Amino acid sequence: xxxxxxxxxxxxxxxxxxxxxxxxxxxxxxxxxxxxxxxxxxxxxxxxxxxxxxxxxxxxxxxxxxxxxxxxxxxxxxxxxxxxxxxxxxxxxxxxxxxxxxxxxxxxxxxxxxxxxxxxxxxxxxxxxxxxxxxxxxxxxxxxxxxxxxxxxxxxxxxxxxxxxxxxxxxxxxxxxxxxxxxxxxxxxxxxxxxxxxxxxxxxxxxxxxxxxxxxxxxxxxxxxxxxxxxxxxxxxxxxxxxxxxxxxxxxxxxxxxxxxxxxxxxxxxxxxxxxxxxxxxxxxxxxxxx
Amino acid sequence: xxxxxxxxxxxxxxxxxxxxxxxxxxxxxxxxxxxxxxxxxxxxxxxxxxxxxxxxxxxxxxxxxxxxxxxxxxxxxxxxxxxxxxxxxxxxxxxxxxxxxxxxxxxxxxxxxxxxxxxxxxxxxxxxxxxxxxxxxxxxxxxxxxxxxxxxxxxxxxxxxxxxxxxxxxxxxxxxxxxxxxxxxxxxxxxxxxxxxxxxxxxxxxxxxxxxxxxxxxxxxxxxxxxxxxxxxxxxxxxxxxxxxxxxxxxxxxxxxxxxxxxxxxxxxxxxxxxxxxxxxxxxxxxxxxxxxxxxxxxxxxxxxxxxxxxxxxxxxxxxxxxxxxxxxxxxxxxxxxxxxxxxxxxxxxxxxxxxxx
Numbered sequence: 001x002x003x004x005x006x007x008x009x010x011x012x013x014x015x016x017x018x019x020x021x022x023x024x025x026x027x028x029x030x031x032x033x034x035x036x037x038x039x040x041x042x043x044x045x046x047x048x049x050x051x052x053x054x055x056x057x058x059x060x061x062x063x064x065x066x067x068x069x070x071x072x073x074x075x076x077x078x079x080x081x082x083x084x085x086x087x088x089x090x091x092x093x094x095x096x097x098x099x100x101x102x103x104x105x106x107x108x109x110x111x112x113x114x115x116x117x118x119x120x121x122x123x124x125x126x127x128x129x130x131x132x133x134x135x136x137x138x139x140x141x142x143x144x145x146x147x148x149x150x151x152x153x154x155x156x157x158x159x160x161x162x163x164x165x166x167x168x169x170x171x172x173x174x175x176x177x178x179x180x181x182x183x184x185x186x187x188x189x190x191x192x193x194x195x196x197x198x199x200x201x202x203x204x205x206x207x208x209x210x211x212x213x214x215x216x217x218x219x220x221x222x223x224x225x226x227x228x229x230x231x232x233x234x235x236x237x238x239x240x241x242x243x244x245x246x247x248x249x250x251x252x253x254x255x256x257x258x259x260x261x262x263x264x265x266x267x268x269x270x271x272x273x274x275x276x277x278x279x280x281x282x283x284x285x286x287x288x289x290x291x
Numbered sequence: 292x293x294x295x296x297x298x299x300x301x302x303x304x305x306x307x308x309x310x311x312x313x314x315x316x317x318x319x320x321x322x323x324x325x326x327x328x329x330x331x332x333x334x335x336x337x338x339x340x341x342x343x344x345x346x347x348x349x350x351x352x353x354x355x356x357x358x359x360x361x362x363x364x365x366x367x368x369x370x371x372x373x374x375x376x377x378x379x380x381x382x383x384x385x386x387x388x389x390x391x392x393x394x395x396x397x398x399x400x401x402x403x404x405x406x407x408x409x410x411x412x413x414x415x416x417x418x419x420x421x422x423x424x425x426x427x428x429x430x431x432x433x434x435x436x437x438x439x440x441x442x443x444x445x446x447x448x449x450x451x452x453x454x455x456x457x458x459x460x461x462x463x464x465x466x467x468x469x470x471x472x473x474x475x476x477x478x479x480x481x482x483x484x485x486x487x488x489x490x491x492x493x494x495x496x497x498x499x500x501x502x503x504x505x506x507x508x509x510x511x512x513x514x515x516x517x518x519x520x521x522x523x524x525x526x527x528x529x530x531x532x533x534x535x536x537x538x539x540x541x542x543x544x545x546x547x548x549x550x551x552x553x554x555x556x557x558x559x560x561x562x563x564x565x566x567x568x569x570x571x572x573x574x575x576x577x578x579x580x581x582x583x584x585x586x587x588x589x590x591x592x593x594x595x596x597x598x599x600x601x602x603x604x605x606x607x608x609x610x611x612x613x614x615x616x617x618x619x620x621x622x623x624x625x626x627x628x629x630x631x632x633x634x635x636x637x638x639x640x641x642x643x644x645x646x647x648x649x
Contacts, residue, residue: 034419034420034421034424036420036423085605086604089604089608092361092367092565093605094420095419096367096561096604097601097604097605099367099369099423099557100598100600100601100604101597103551103558103593104593104594104597104598104601107590107593107597108590108594110589111589111590111591111594225427226424226427226431229424229427229428233421233425263438263439266431266435270432271432273428274413277413277414277417281416281417
């Protein structure tokens with residue numbers, strides 16, 4: 001039963017990892033930007049959530065849309081200023097700028113919030129409760145809710161990009177920004193909207209992480225960025241559904257590792273990641289190898 | 292080199308190709324003098340100063356290696372702390388079996404270089420940005436693996452044996468000389484590698500990878516070589532840190548596997564000037580000044596360094612050395628070629644803007 005439990009918990013955690021990976025995938029897919037500050041931005045979202053709940057005493061659920069909107073605006077502004085500036089100077093500059101941003105954010109959080117860990121107080125007993133499927137198999141409602149949220153976010157993104165008018169515009173800009181520009185689309189604005197979307201998912205990921213466990217200033221790089229990236233690579237670059245598969249594989253690998261020995265949890269995840277790099281560098285779900 | 296003959300044949304005129312626009316004999320002598328003066332420091336200054344300089348020399352070594360990776364081979368690695376940490380352990384482990392930690396520095400460089408081969412095979416499948424995060428994952432995985440081995444201290448680390456009963460002043464001086472030797476060797480290696488055929492190959496790849504590939508340049512091999520050399524250099528620097536701190540602590544915050552090591556080397560390079568040998572030296576100086584001035588304000592020096600690095604990456608891509616070079620046309624370590632049009636001499640070159648290769 002312990003193994004079944006490990007697998008079930010792993011699948012549920014996989015939803016959270018897929019949520020981590022969403023924003024990373026989206027920015028890379030549309031702008032070819034690998035955002036090394038991705039994890040730290042999620043941590044910032046969690047800290048904003050904690051701050052809002054503490055400062056203006058809103059119920060937890062009300063704080064979520066506020067954080068999402070703040071992060072989306074931040075995403076648009078960052079994209080139009082720093083990131084766009086970096087993109088136009090080349091890939092190397094983009095990496096340097098986002099890496100610099102990552103270190104600045106991490107140490108800024110350390111400076112202002114100390115290294116102490118904080119959690120988002122959920123408050124509602126309904127969410128912190130769990131139900132029992134069988135003896136030894138307890139499932140927390142919170143984990144189910146986050147998994148559901150991840151699926152909903154992925155579904156809506158998929159629908160938005162493939163079926164909506166604006167999604168079509170985003171894909172056009174992603175394919176050929178000059179051609180889109182000639183057809184009257186302002187690619188900088190489209191990039192900004194796209195970054196806003198990505199940052200909104202980053203906000204959800206940060207809050208979800210802060211609810212399930214605690215955040216510290218280094219959570220962003222130690223956990224969120226690396227797990228998001230591992231999920232993306234395991235699932236296959238550039239595929240939203242692959243990201244969910246990758247997240248689940250990573251989550252299950254970690255839980256099985258933890259079942260063998262609690263200190264193998266993270267290592268097991270990275271070993272699966274490295275194994276996928278060796279055996280199927282294009283990822284589990286991709287059909288053709290991507291260069 | 293062929294460049295000379297080609298150019299002469301094509302124009303039929305008196306073209307001249309040199310390494311630099313100015314005579315560099317004096318810079319070579321200058322570098323030698325600086326190295327000798329630095330080597331005499333333990334006799335000249337307080338041990339507090341040399342202790343700070345050891346930190347600076349470690350960062351200088353790391354920065355030179357990161358510059359080789361990112362500035363010349365286009366490989367942005369944010370996982371160099373993997374090799375740095377491994378280097379520290381490659382000094383610790385032989386020392387536990389009786390080898391002198393100073394001799395262990397060779398093991399550190401060689402060991403980190405050897406480990407780089409299989410890791411390159413894994414992560415070279417990914418390009419640019421994903422390569423960067425993959426190196427980060429690689430560093431995290433290596434740290435987790437090392438922390439599992441209880442006999443070398445597990446997750447808490449270990450004191451470095453081998454110096455029992457040694458005079459602290461003498462040890463401090465030896466540590467300083469070791470750090471200096473590693474840094475000078477690192478810069479020297481980068482300099483001579485870039486003056487060799489590899490430098491030409493890397494320039495070709497940087498300018499146009501597809502063209503270089505189709506002209507028969509072995510792109511993968513050149514990058515592998517750079518990756519291995521950088522790993523060895525970072526390993527040696529990690530070994531120096533182990534000797535300096537007399538202990539090895541893993542861990543991502545404050546330990547040898549902290550990403551902050553990569554942040555420091557990267558920021559030093561970017562501030563000083565990416566893709567120049569002089570850049571890391573200037574960048575390290577700036578880094579040390581900021582770090583020493585702001586050390587009582589915790590993490591502020593990293594925040595300021597990060598912001599300065601971002602600003603320089605966006606607005607002054609060639610860094611502080613680039614700004615100096617634009618003004619004064621100086622190269623202390625010329626690794627490219629300079630093409631002299633007919634009739635132009637060293638004296639008249641300042642007014643002209645002509646093609647400089649590399």
